[in-house]
Amino acid sequence: MAERLLEVVNLNKSYGALQATKDLSFSVQKGHIHAIIGPNGAGKTTLVNQLTGDIDSDSGRIVYKEHNITQLKDYQRARLGIARSFQITHIFENLSVAENMALALFAHSGHNFRFWQKSLHSSSIRDKLPEALARVDLAARAEIPAGALSHGEKRQLEVGMALAAEPELLILDEPMAGMGPGGTVELSKLINALKGSVTILLVEHDMDVVFALADMITVMVYGEAIITATPEQVRRDTKVQTAYLGEEA
Amino acid sequence: MNQKNRKISVIAGGALLLLLLPLVAVLLEETYFISLFSRIIIYGLAAVSLDLLLGYGGMISLGHAAYVGIGAYVVGIFFYHAQEMEPIISIPFIMHGSENALLVLPLAIIISGFFALVIGSLCLRTKGMHFIMITLAFAQMIYYFFVSLEKYGGDDGLSLYSRSSLPGLDLSNDLHFYYFCLFLLIGFLFLVKRTVDSRFGLVVRGGSNNERRLKALGINIYRYKLVCFVIAGAGAGLAGGLLANQTEYISPGLMHWTLSGELMVMVLLGGLGTLFGPILGAAVFLLMEETLAMYTEHWMVFMGPFLVLVVIFAKRGLFGLLTGEQNNNG
Ligand SMILES: Nc1ncnc2c1ncn2[C@@H]1O[C@H](COP(=O)(O)OP(=O)(O)OP(=O)(O)O)[C@@H](O)[C@H]1O
Ligand SMILES: [Mg+2]
Numbered sequence: 001m002a003e004r005l006l007e008v009v010n011l012n013k014s015y016g017a018l019q020a021t022k023d024l025s026f027s028v029q030k031g032h033i034h035a036i037i038g039p040n041g042a043g044k045t046t047l048v049n050q051l052t053g054d055i056d057s058d059s060g061r062i063v064y065k066e067h068n069i070t071q072l073k074d075y076q077r078a079r080l081g082i083a084r085s086f087q088i089t090h091i092f093e094n095l096s097v098a099e100n101m102a103l104a105l106f107a108h109s110g111h112n113f114r115f116w117q118k119s120l121h122s123s124s125i126r127d128k129l130p131e132a133l134a135r136v137d138l139a140a141r142a143e144i145p146a147g148a149l150s151h152g153e154k155r156q157l158e159v160g161m162a163l164a165a166e167p168e169l170l171i172l173d174e175p176m177a178g179m180g181p182g183g184t185v186e187l188s189k190l191i192n193a194l195k196g197s198v199t200i201l202l203v204e205h206d207m208d209v210v211f212a213l214a215d216m217i218t219v220m221v222y223g224e225a226i227i228t229a230t231p232e233q234v235r236r237d238t239k240v241q242t243a244y245l246g247e248e249a
Numbered sequence: 250m251n252q253k254n255r256k257i258s259v260i261a262g263g264a265l266l267l268l269l270l271p272l273v274a275v276l277l278e279e280t281y282f283i284s285l286f287s288r289i290i291i292y293g294l295a296a297v298s299l300d301l302l303l304g305y306g307g308m309i310s311l312g313h314a315a316y317v318g319i320g321a322y323v324v325g326i327f328f329y330h331a332q333e334m335e336p337i338i339s340i341p342f343i344m345h346g347s348e349n350a351l352l353v354l355p356l357a358i359i360i361s362g363f364f365a366l367v368i369g370s371l372c373l374r375t376k377g378m379h380f381i382m383i384t385l386a387f388a389q390m391i392y393y394f395f396v397s398l399e400k401y402g403g404d405d406g407l408s409l410y411s412r413s414s415l416p417g418l419d420l421s422n423d424l425h426f427y428y429f430c431l432f433l434l435i436g437f438l439f440l441v442k443r444t445v446d447s448r449f450g451l452v453v454r455g456g457s458n459n460e461r462r463l464k465a466l467g468i469n470i471y472r473y474k475l476v477c478f479v480i481a482g483a484g485a486g487l488a489g490g491l492l493a494n495q496t497e498y499i500s501p502g503l504m505h506w507t508l509s510g511e512l513m514v515m516v517l518l519g520g521l522g523t524l525f526g527p528i529l530g531a532a533v534f535l536l537m538e539e540t541l542a543m544y545t546e547h548w549m550v551f552m553g554p555f556l557v558l559v560v561i562f563a564k565r566g567l568f569g570l571l572t573g574e575q576n577n578n579g
Contacts, residue, residue: 052465078467090462092455103455107466112452112473115444119451165466 005030005169005199006051011060013046020046022223024060028169028216033191033200035210038220044203045087047220048173051201052084053077064169078107083167087174087203089158093147100146100157101132104164128164135190136160137183155179159187163194170194171201176209188213211235219243256572260525264435271427283423284495285539289532290430291491294437296515296527298484303513304522305445306477307457308373309381311509312388316482318395318504319364320357320489325499326401327353328409350413350420354490361486362479364391369478373471385506395501406500413494420494430491434528437484442524444480453477514552518559520566529568 006028013021020043028034036044049055051062053074062070069077092100102125106112109124120129133139136156141149146157159175172191176184188209191200195213204210210217211231218228221243227234234240267290274282295317302308330337330346337344347353368387375383401407412420420426444450456463456470463470493499502508511534519530534552541548563570 054461054465073464073469075464075467075469078465084465086462086465090459090465092458092462094458095451095455099451099455103451103463103468104466106448106451107468112448112468113476114448115450116447118446119448122448161462161466 003030004028005065006201007061007063008047008051009061009063011047011050011062012058013043013050013055014058019223021050024220024223024225026218026225026228028199028201030199031196032215033195033202033213035214035217036201036203036220037205037207037210037217042220043223044220045173046223048084048087048171048201048203051171052082078165081168082171083107083162083165083169084171085159085162085173085175087177089154091146091154091157091161093145095146096142097138097144097146097149097157098129098133098142100161101129101138101164104161105129105132107165132160132164135163137186151178152180152183156183163190167198169199169201171203173203174205175202176204176206184209252573256574259568259571263525263529267431271424275424280423283427285535286532287423287427287430287495288492289535290427290434290528291488291495292512292515292535293528293531294430294434294491295485295488296512296519296531297434297438297441297524298481298488299512300516300519300522300524300527301441301445301477301481301484303516304520304524305450305457306453306474306481308474308478310372310384310478310481311381311506311513312368312384312386313481313485313512314506314508315368315388315391315504316361316365316485317489317492317508317512318391318499318501319361320486321493321499321503322395322401322489323357323360323486324353324413324490324493325407325409327356328413328493329401329407332410348411348414350415350494353413354487357486357490358483359486361489362483365479365482366475369475369482373474373478385509388504388506388509392501392504392506395504402500404501406498406502409493409497409499412497426495430495433487433491437487438524441480441484445524449473449476514556516566518556518566520563520568523565523568523574526566526568529571530566533567 004027008027009025011021011024024047036047038044050057053072057070061068064080064082069080092103098120102119105125105128130139133142136159138153138156138160141153149157155178159172162170162172175187179187184206191213194200202214214231216228217231217234218225219234219240226239226243227237229237270286271283274280299313302310326337327346328348331348337346372380372383372387396404412426414420418425418429420429452468452473456473460470489503492503515530515534516527518533519528520526537552538548541551559566565574
């Protein structure tokens with residue numbers, strides 16, 4: 001039954017002399033929550049950007065649903081059902097919270113060359129909008145310009161927009177960072193509820209969250225994937241303990 | 250009074266003022282005001298179209314006058330050939346001149362829009378400073394092209410001797426012409442307002458703030474920006490066609506970067522991304538020019554500091570001051 005949704009083969013990216021990702025290879029099973037962990041600067045965000053097409057890879061291959069997407073542009077990959085949240089918040093600060101969410105919801109309902117009807121009245125999103133906002137606890141803030149939200153609320157919106165795009169592959173780059181304890185618990189529940197229906201690639205520093213949620217974990221150190229295994233195996237692995245978990249303990 | 254009502258009152262007040270102004274001018278026998286405010290309405294229309302780029306699309310074009318000029322030349326060239334009774338082109342088909350506003354104004358819109366499509370499709374491949382400079386470069390190219398057209402007066406331009414004709418109205422009558430311009434301005438505002446609030450407008454406004462997020466949502470902003478650029482160019486073309494009628498004169502000066510700069514000043518004065526603000530900006534700019542120019546030809550010496558003050562202290566320009574609205578566009 002295990003079906004591969006994403007396969008990464010020998011992926012590389014250098015910034016000058018610094019090799020941010022080094023011969024990365026691993027695959028993600030459909031329906032899994034696959035966590036990527038590693039110390040600061042290990043190359044996790046670089047990997048995410050390579051997967052989404054935000055940056056071009058130097059070499060290697062990205063296979064999504066049996067298609068080689070390595071050469072596709074970022075927006076083309078998004079249209080194939082890959083959504084992401086950014087570690088550094090990327091929201092439309094000049095638009096209202098509802099409008100932000102609407103743009104994310106529109107992603108999967110046809111073209112945007114609609115000039116007449118008011119955007120928020122569009123039938124394709126009207127029903128989904130309240131739910132999408134409520135899911136990240138922003139229903140009461142719908143009318144406010146997103147730029148005026150608190151830091152934590154901006155993080156909620158950031159993650160909420162990635163969820164709203166109804167992706168097949170959801171890539172979350174440290175979604176919990178800056179959310180506060182309450183937000184972290186809520187978001188863990190949310191991610192857990194998506195388990196099975198959406199494949200999730202989760203970059204996260206919070207080990208409790210990772211070990212509670214993940215089906216598989218890839219550990220990155222200095223740009224390299226030193227192991228891809230189940231949480232149990234990762235916990236017991238000596239390489240991981242010395243290279244990474246050992247440092248924290 | 251809440252902000253929304255306050256905004257509606259300001260807009261309604263402005264509309265009422267423009268609607269009644271000619272009647273007051275006639276009563277006071279100051280009919281000169283009618284032609285002055287016709288000019289304000291036309292420049293206002295051009296400034297609104299520029300606001301679509303500056304305030305909503307985040308596209309800083311320093312060549313917007315090119316489309317005003319092209320619109321004016323379309324009207325002027327058709328007029329000239331109608332007068333001379335000589336076809337504009339005879340190969341591959343014969344095209345005659347015309348004075349009919351119902352023909353030449355739509356043509357001014359379409360041809361300016363077409364130029365915006367071609368120029369925009371090249372300019373929008375660049376960003377930031379490059380975009381500003383390349384829009385300017387194209388506008389200057391068009392300026393020099395028309396300077397070199399001896400047939401249409403070159404540097405000196407061309408006098409038209411009368412205005413376009415329109416069934417049911419006499420555009421040579423300043424009162425008729427005024428209401429005709431006002432009607433077109435209101436129509437354009439209505440269209441732009443719908444566009445800005447639509448799903449298309451949402452994409453354009455979002456793209457001006459965070460292009461990377463838009464791409465992550467699967468939206469390639471380029472085509473949306475281009476369509477926005479064309480709408481703005483077409484609007485400027487209409488303003489140009491009206492301006493040719495208003496002054497009964499066309500010249501390459503209409504395409505010069507100084508006019509692009511003046512339009513930009515009107516948008517900033519009135520309020521970036523406020524839609525109605527640029528009309529207020531055009532009014533303040535032209536009224537200041539009109540009054541200060543009586544005392545000194547260096548009237549810009551006063552305009553400059555005034556603009557600086559407005560830009561620093563009123564984020565949404567004079568319109569924002571009136572409505573009490575300081576952020577959130579739309
Ligand atoms: N645009 C860039 N130019 C140069 N170096 C970069 C660039 N982006 C990242 N790096 C470097 O590449 C390495 C990997 O960075 P990356 O952001 O991928 O790490 P990360 O695992 O996401 O770290 P964190 O846990 O802090 O988010 C770091 O040493 C970083 O300084
Ligand atoms: Mg990172």
